[in-house]
Amino acid sequence: MKYNLSKFENLVQTFESLPTIGKKTAERLAYHIAISDPFLGKKLSFAIENAIKHVRKCTNCGFLCEDELCNICLDESRDNVILCIVQNPKDIFAIEESSSFNGKYFVLEELNNDNITALKNIVTSHNVQEVIFAITPSLANEAFILYIEDKLSNNNIKFTKIAQGVPTGVSLENVDLLSLAKSIEIRVKA
Ligand SMILES: [Zn+2]
Incomplete structure (x- = not known):
């Protein structure tokens, strides 16, 4: 009809x-x-x-903002030497809501030379000491982590990843806040 x-x-x-x-x-x-x-x-x-x-992406970290830089990048009270790598800007909302992290972020949605160069620049200019991978556990993501570790291997960095409480294959935005906070607190060597 x-x-x-x-x-x-x-x-x-x-x-x-x-x-x-x-x-x-x-x-x-x-x-x-x-x-x-x-x-x-x-x-x-x-x-x-x-x-x-x-609304656009922060030119520094890739999070969402309405100016050139996001509020997290501009926040001087946050720890510059701990960098948390996520695969989606939405994951930052989840981690921020869990109030378990006070460092800076970098959104790495895909691996390409531009992104890796941007990441390297931040690691060097912020003198980053620890890189945390807040990434859903999966086989492909293990390879993703190893690849980035290799690219940053000259910088004498401690690599950690969130572990316990984040189930395999579930995206961070669907993990409950307590589990997410716990998994950041008791992160393990990557
Ligand atoms: Zn930013």
Whole structure:
């Protein structure tokens, strides 16, 4: 049956293209915004536009910010010599929420020469003494860790990784805060 509702269907399809949103939820959201609460719809569209315009990645560490550098990089009370490597900016939210870490971060989403050079520059300029890998345990990630250790091997650094409490293959944002805090506190040699 043709409903002649192309604009509504377009909204449904757009929602459906978001992660974790299935067709039923997409229809519910589209109905809510178009019919039940159009004011919320306007607010949402403004917030989205504003975020796209202003939210970016910190040029230093790769976390999210709305200026050139993020608040964590700018925070002088944090320990410069401990660097925590994560694979996704979202992992920083999880670790910060667990209040278990007071060093700096570096987001390494993929291994390429530019990223490795940026990492090396930070390690040297901050005189980093310890690199913590806050990375989900998996075989591929073990290789990832070894590769980075090798690249930084000239710098006389202690390498550690979060261990206990973080289950294999589960991303950090889905680990409960207590387990995450514990796993940072009792990190082991990488
Ligand atoms: Zn930063």
